[in-house]
Amino acid sequence: MASKITRRTFCRSAAVTASSMMIPGTSVWAQADLPKSPITLVVPFAAGGATDIVSRHVAKKVSDQIGQTILIENVGGAGGVVGATRVARAKPDGLTLLMGTISTHTINPLMAKVPPYDPVKDFTAISMLVTVPNVLMVSKQVQATTVKELIALLKADPTKYSYGSSGVGTPPNLSGELFKVQAGVKMEHVPYRGGAPAMNDLMGGQIPVLFDVLSGAAPFIKAGSIRTLAVTTKKRSPSFPDIPTVAESGLPDYETYTWNAVFGPPGMAPALAERLSSEFRKAVADPDVAKQLRELSGDPVGSTGAELEAQVKAEGVKWRPIIQAAGLKAE
Numbered sequence: 001m002a003s004k005i006t007r008r009t010f011c012r013s014a015a016v017t018a019s020s021m022m023i024p025g026t027s028v029w030a031q032a033d034l035p036k037s038p039i040t041l042v043v044p045f046a047a048g049g050a051t052d053i054v055s056r057h058v059a060k061k062v063s064d065q066i067g068q069t070i071l072i073e074n075v076g077g078a079g080g081v082v083g084a085t086r087v088a089r090a091k092p093d094g095l096t097l098l099m100g101t102i103s104t105h106t107i108n109p110l111m112a113k114v115p116p117y118d119p120v121k122d123f124t125a126i127s128m129l130v131t132v133p134n135v136l137m138v139s140k141q142v143q144a145t146t147v148k149e150l151i152a153l154l155k156a157d158p159t160k161y162s163y164g165s166s167g168v169g170t171p172p173n174l175s176g177e178l179f180k181v182q183a184g185v186k187m188e189h190v191p192y193r194g195g196a197p198a199m200n201d202l203m204g205g206q207i208p209v210l211f212d213v214l215s216g217a218a219p220f221i222k223a224g225s226i227r228t229l230a231v232t233t234k235k236r237s238p239s240f241p242d243i244p245t246v247a248e249s250g251l252p253d254y255e256t257y258t259w260n261a262v263f264g265p266p267g268m269a270p271a272l273a274e275r276l277s278s279e280f281r282k283a284v285a286d287p288d289v290a291k292q293l294r295e296l297s298g299d300p301v302g303s304t305g306a307e308l309e310a311q312v313k314a315e316g317v318k319w320r321p322i323i324q325a326a327g328l329k330a331e
Contacts, residue, residue, distance in 0.1 A: 032271035035094045038069040041262075043099045044083025047074045050132070050215050050296060054260045055099045057292045058129055061283035079169065079330075080104040081116050088122040092267040094276060097126065100263045102171055106315040110323045111169050111330045119316070124273050125308035126262040127280040130298040133214045133231040133257050134175040136246060140227055141205045147230050147249035150209070154185035162188040163209035164202065166195040169328050171258040172211035174319060175232050177326045179211070182251045189326075202226055213258055214239070215297040232256040239297045259301075261308050277305045 043055045052074060059070040075083035080103045087098035098104070105119040117123075136147065144150040154161055165172035168191045180187055190207055192198035195216040202210040203225050210226075214237060221228050221240060230246040231237050234255045246254040262280050264273060283289055284302035293300045303311070 032269070032275040034066055034068065034272070034275060036068070037095055038071050039095055039097060040071045040073050041097050041099055042083045042087050043072055043074050044076060044080035044101075044104055045074065046076045050213070051099055051101060051260055053296060054130060054293065054298070057289055058280065058283050061286055061289050062279050065279055065282060078116075079108055081108050081112075084108075085116050087263065087265055088117045090265040092124065092265045092269070094264065094268065094272050096265060097276070098123070098263045100261050102258050102315065103169075105261070105263070105312050106319055107169050107171070107174065107323070108330065110316065110320055111328050113329070119312050120309060122266050124264040124266060124268040125305040125312065126264055126273060127277045127284075127305065128259060128261040128301045128303035128308045128311060129280060129284050130293045130296075130300050131233070131257045131259045132296070132298045133233040133237050134172050134211055135214045135217050135221070135231050135243070136175070136179070136229045137202060137210045137212065137217065137221075137226045138229060139202050139205045139208050142208045142227070144229070145227065147244075147246055147251070150229060151183045151185060151250065154183070154187060158186045161208050162190050163211060164190045164192055164198040164207040165211050166198055166213075166216075167191050167193060168331060169323075171256065172213060173328070174322060175211040175256040176209075177322050177328075178254065178256055179246070179251070181322065181325065182254050199226075213297075218297055233299075237297060238294060238299070260298075261303075261311075263308075273305055 041055055041059050043052050045051050055072055059072060063070040075086055080101060084098055084100065084104040087096055090096035109115040109119050138144055138150060144153055163176045165176055173189065176189060187209065195212050198210055199212065199220055201207045214231060220226050228243055230244050230249050232246055232255065234245060234247050236243065236245055281302040284300045290300045
């Protein structure tokens, strides 16, 4: 099984790489020239969403660092497949990059009857930029204030409860399916077309349980409109340190989150890929950029390309059986 990459590993490796940058002649990428033309960063989703906002924050900083224009191009469609496929087929000259997610590089390939691309072989991994927890919430009509109490309710009446998410095959959907497996409970999945209508129904009591991305749920958590039981990462979110994790609430192996990472086309020169990786790592480490990412409920990472590639492989191993057991297929 592919090894899991932790945030601590990311940070430690990035620190080692950063220290080598200070020693003349020790860093291959220090010799690599970036292309002189504007770089296009393809965002495979519509403008205004979380991935788009992350892309613009980080791209602006990288552009300032290298003194070149980075253009954001939103290429939505098929849950990210259209934009990702475009980059997979681009020239490996460093002029076209992708802001990938767990959807483009794990969920979509695993759900497709015929995968549109290989998430490892058809891309050059550049850097994992940020991770964002999902969150487990219940309506105020549900008589549970902790994860353990919710599991007890679900086991007491296996046919009574359902859970909502922002759609089939979304990260919150996978969070719910993993929860069912590890907790040994049953809940029917109610897919919505986005997080907003799902949240409205949770507040109205039409659905009892909801898994959502923390960045989207944050305003409702702050307003106290719903009851938040746990975040889905191993560690508590710095944005909401009082919310426990599912892992500390009785399911120690439970962990899910969404992420944003930069990829290039396959076949990029290693020196060019490493130079780009170093610039994105530097941008994420910038205090102002890190603050912007945390305001989106994100946890800045800044990994090497090798660490990102290992993470993508590990995600495939982890989620394949969950997706197959749930019968999730691309619509």
